[in-house]
Amino acid sequence: MASPSPFLLLLLCLTALWLSSAADDAAGFTTFKVYFHDVVGGPSPTAIRIAQAASSNTSSTAFGAVVAIDDPLTTGPQRAGTGTSTEVGRAQGTYTFADQKTFGLLMTMNFVFTAGEHNGSSLAILGRNEVLSDIREMSIVGGSGKFRMARGYVQAHTIDSGATNGETVVQYTVNVVTTNASEQGGQAKHLEGRKAVGTLASCWLGSGD
Ligand SMILES: *[C@@H]1O[C@H](CO)[C@@H](O)[C@H](O)[C@H]1NC(C)=O
Numbered sequence: 001m002a003s004p005s006p007f008l009l010l011l012l013c014l015t016a017l018w019l020s021s022a023a024d025d026a027a028g029f030t031t032f033k034v035y036f037h038d039v040v041g042g043p044s045p046t047a048i049r050i051a052q053a054a055s056s057n058t059s060s061t062a063f064g065a066v067v068a069i070d071d072p073l074t075t076g077p078q079r080a081g082t083g084t085s086t087e088v089g090r091a092q093g094t095y096t097f098a099d100q101k102t103f104g105l106l107m108t109m110n111f112v113f114t115a116g117e118h119n120g121s122s123l124a125i126l127g128r129n130e131v132l133s134d135i136r137e138m139s140i141v142g143g144s145g146k147f148r149m150a151r152g153y154v155q156a157h158t159i160d161s162g163a164t165n166g167e168t169v170v171q172y173t174v175n176v177v178t179t180n181a182s183e184q185g186g187q188a189k190h191l192e193g194r195k196a197v198g199t200l201a202s203c204w205l206g207s208g209d
């Protein structure tokens with residue numbers, strides 16, 4: 001039987017390697033929803049204005065104002081403890097009114113999980129939140145715990161604008177990929193590299209008969 005050219009074999013081996021690493025990546029993908037409660041009014045607000053420019057009051061988009069948040073994240077759209085909705089964490093950080101033409105916020109926050117499946121882990125989120133749009137996409141730039149080395153995005157969709165009671169409710173759909181390398185302090189990633197070299201070598205050698 002005529003043996004295939006070495007070049008063709010190498011190409012096949014590299015394709016196999018690429019397919020196996022693509023499958024590994026997919027294994028670290030997680031998606032879930034949480035509901036963000038931004039309480040600006042009432043006796044116990046969770047969002048307070050901490051800074052603004054002299055012109056922020058007269059700006060139609062509150063340009064220059066900065067708000068600190070410690071907003072509850074719940075499993076359902078209702079307040080924690082109402083129906084089946086429970087608190088799973090807090091959104092902590094700031095949002096800045098960063099647009100002079102529309103309500104465009106710069107969100108700089110951590111999702112800090114304190115209960116449920118992701119208890120003890122956090123996600124760092126950074127992005128533009130044009131609050132009057134239906135779906136706003138922001139970046140996940142990192143994380144801690146099970147979300148170490150995270151990357152991904154969230155999609156925010158307002159459920160209740162808060163016009164009546166001062167509590168805005170926003171559904172956040174979280175889409176996150178982790179390498180899962182952190183579980184063994186980077187060991188997994190190292191082993192994965194060795195496995196890849198092993199796959200390539202055995203593919204190459206195995207084809208030599
Ligand atoms: C880590 O990998 C396991 C399967 O290997 C998966 O079940 C888990 O969801 C992953 N963790 C994250 C945060 O993606």
Ligand SMILES: *[C@@H]1O[C@H](CO)[C@@H](O)[C@H](O)[C@H]1NC(C)=O
Nearest residue numbers: 051052053054055056057058
């Ligand atoms: C902006 O308005 C608030 C009340 O709405 C007031 O307390 C504050 O002093 C104003 N700030 C400036 C810089 O005018």
Ligand SMILES: *[C@@H]1O[C@H](CO)[C@@H](O)[C@H](O)[C@H]1NC(C)=O
Nearest residue numbers: 113114115116117118119120
């Ligand atoms: C979350 O994790 C912490 C630390 O491990 C633990 O003390 C706490 O009981 C957990 N909370 C829930 C609601 O699971």
